[in-house]
Structure formats: structure tokens, C-alpha cells
Amino acid sequence: MPELESIIRRLAALGHRTTPSRAAVIAAVLAQGGHFSVDDILRTARNVGRATVFRTMRLLTDLDILCRVLLEDGSLHYRVSRRGDHHHHLVCVSCGNVRDLEDCAVSDLVRDLAAATDYDIEGHWLEFYGRCASCRSPMAAGP
Numbered sequence: 001m002p003e004l005e006s007i008i009r010r011l012a013a014l015g016h017r018t019t020p021s022r023a024a025v026i027a028a029v030l031a032q033g034g035h036f037s038v039d040d041i042l043r044t045a046r047n048v049g050r051a052t053v054f055r056t057m058r059l060l061t062d063l064d065i066l067c068r069v070l071l072e073d074g075s076l077h078y079r080v081s082r083r084g085d086h087h088h089h090l091v092c093v094s095c096g097n098v099r100d101l102e103d104c105a106v107s108d109l110v111r112d113l114a115a116a117t118d119y120d121i122e123g124h125w126l127e128f129y130g131r132c133a134s135c136r137s138p139m140a141a142g143p
């Protein structure tokens with residue numbers, strides 16, 4: 001799990017100055033458990049302007065420090081990336097648990113699509129939705 005100091009060091013190494021407001025956003029991000037929305041960060045880092053929150057979240061996402069998770073209801077959430085590079089998610093629609101997947105399952109498809117369409121493909125989005133094992137267990141079924 002990345003720490004505030006190590007993230008600030010990493011930003012500095014890439015030429016990004018960490019202002020107190022930006023540090024407050026990063027601290028707010030690290031204080032969240034699991035996945036969270038921009039609104040959660042706006043609530044936690046109350047003294048920081050909206051634009052700074054959005055810009056900092058964008059920067060952290062571009063650097064793969066945060067990953068974006070599209071929930072089944074269409075809302076966009078963020079979480080601290082455990083992988084630090086491109087990956088996809090498995091989302092439990094019952095408890096909201098999110099798992100990072102190891103490999104990009106569609107890299108062959110992207111390559112074939114680029115060849116077939118003469119597109120320079122810059123990105124794609126793929127999340128999997130389902131029910132995790134503990135949500136499916138009889139104990140979790142309830143009365």
C-alpha cells in the first residue's frame with residue numbers, strides 16, 4: 001500500500017510539486033477504505049478547492065497510483081491501485097468488493113482490432129460483475 005511520503009517522492013521525481021492542498025487530497029485518498037468517489041474526497045478534504053481535487057485525482061490516475069472502477073450502477077469510483085499498471089477489476093454486485101485482475105485479458109483483441117481497423121488504440125475499459133464466494137455462501141444468504 002503506498003504511503004503519503006512515497007507518493008510525494010514519486011510525484012517530485014516526475015516533476016510534480018506537492019502543494020499543501022495536493023498533499024491533503026492524497027492524504028484523503030489514502031484514508032479511504034476500499035473504493036470511493038470524488039465526492040468522498042471532497043467531503044474528506046473540505047478545505048481544498050474542487051478543481052484541485054479533480055486535478056489531483058486525475059494526476060494520480062494517470063500515474064496509476066489510483067485506478068478507476070466503474071460500478072455496475074454506472075457510478076465511477078476510485079481506489080488505491082495495488083498493481084500500479086493497467087489492469088481490470090472483478091466487482092461483487094452484492095458486497096461491493098473489488099478485486100484487481102492480474103493480466104489484461106484482451107491484449108490480443110486490441111492488437112487484432114488495431115490491425116483490422118488501422119486505429120492506433122489508446123485505451124479500453126473492461127470490468128467484470130458478479131457475486132463473490134462469500135456472498136454466495138449459505139451463511140450470507142440470510143433468513
Ligand SMILES: [Zn+2]
Nearest residue numbers: 067081082100
Ligand atoms: Zn485496480
Ligand SMILES: [Zn+2]
Nearest residue numbers: 092095132135
Ligand atoms: Zn460479495
Ligand SMILES: [Zn+2]
Nearest residue numbers: 087104105106
Ligand atoms: Zn486491458
